[in-house]
Amino acid sequence: MQILFVADPLESFVIYKDSTFAMMREAQRRGHQIVACEPGSMSWESGGKVTARVRFITLTGDKKQWFDETEARSMALAEFDAVVMRKDPPFDSEYFYATHLLSQAEREGAKVFNKPQALREHPEKLAIMEFAHFISPTLVTRTAQDIRAFHAQHQDIILKPLDGMGGMGIFRVGPDGRNLGSIIETLNRGGATSVMVQKFLPDIVQGDKRVLIIGGKPVPYCLARIPQGNEVRGNLAAGGKGVAQPLSNEDKAIAETIGAKLVQRGLLLIGLDVIGHNVTEINVTSPTCFQEIHDQTGCDVAALFVDALELAARA
Structure with missing residues (x-):
């Protein structure tokens, strides 16, 4: 198979821990052709298909120069046997637009994993709402008053932005409520941004x-x-x-x-x-x-x- 990985720049990979690299290594071991592109290289023009400037690569086994680029050219995503969407968060506007391009590529015959529609409909913080019986007390709101009431009820809480990754922007506020006001202002930006608040789990x-x-x-x-x-x-x-x-x-x-x-x-x-x-x-x-x-x-x-x-x- 020819497998296209839509990912961050290859030069940014930390290969000793990168899961996308592990996927590529296993796919190459089985004889599949590894191809890569960044979301920003995808484009669409009326009358044509979604294309991307892609890089054909071979993994070398070397820790520093871990891949050789054998060819670069523009190709339609529908030409590949599989397209694997592996762009890291945040799920910002550009990520969202990329999923729409991938959905169009699907309509043209591409097989995309994870499915772009599912990516849009399952934001990582909010997807838990469907499975509320598996979660701790949780609040999603823009309203500072709601957050204060949640803290008053649960005493020890975690606050985090909906678009964070890697633990970025996570705060804990204990029973004394220290810095709660400042943290709310930082995260919800005067009511402009939604915040997730969860009961702290020991x-x-x-x-x-x-x-x-x-x-x-x-x-x-x-x-x-x-x-x-x-x-x-x-x-x-x-x-x-x-x-x-x-x-x-x-x-x-x-x-x-x-x-x-x-x-x-x-x-x-x-x-x-x-x-x-x-x-x-x-x-x-x-x-x-x-x-x-x-x-x-x-x-x-x-x-x-x-x-x-x-x-x-x-x-």
């Missing part, structure tokens, strides 16, 4: 678990991202320590329930964030932790993904 000391779901089925191991020092965030980008561990029966049951529903909507790869007994986010843009799980357990997540991709591309 189970975070055991880790914010990344549970991966591929083709509707949970990967047998998760990565518990454990906050270090005085940090409240477990995100690896915020200094959390990643510890791979087998899925608990409860986490497996949650993942099976959510995965079975969302795979029907074209979400081939999902990353649940689970703290204790509660789902806190449903990541669908570019879920990570493939290499950390593989390195610690031997479970080849990239192979599971390419298995599912091959099956879906043939369907």
Whole structure:
């Protein structure tokens, strides 16, 4: 197969931990042709198809010069056997527009994973609303008064922007309410921006678990991202320590329930964030932790993904 990865610039990859790199490496091992482009290289003109300036690459096995570019040219996305959307968040306006171009490419015959319509309809913070029975007390609002009332009820809370990633912009406010007003002003910008507020979960000391779901089925191991020092965030980008561990029966049951529903909507790869007994986010843009799980357990997540991709591309 020829597989097009729509991703961040190749030169920005940190390959020892990058899950998209792991996908590419496994796909090349199986003999598939690896092609890459950035969302900004896609375009459409009336009378034609969605095209992109793409880079044909070969992975070298070298840690520094990890790929060789063999060719670059413009191609229609519908010419590829599979298009894998792996652009990292934030889910900003340009990401949104890119999904519309990908939807047009689908109408022209392209097979895109994750499905662009599903990406638009499942923003990573808000997708949990559909599964409220799996989440902790949560509020989404622009109104400062609502946030203050939520804090008064739950005392210890987490506030975060809806478009953040890697733990960016996350605040904890305890029972004393210290800095709550300033944090609200920072996040909701005078009522112009929606904020997510959740009851603080003490189970975070055991880790914010990344549970991966591929083709509707949970990967047998998760990565518990454990906050270090005085940090409240477990995100690896915020200094959390990643510890791979087998899925608990409860986490497996949650993942099976959510995965079975969302795979029907074209979400081939999902990353649940689970703290204790509660789902806190449903990541669908570019879920990570493939290499950390593989390195610690031997479970080849990239192979599971390419298995599912091959099956879906043939369907």
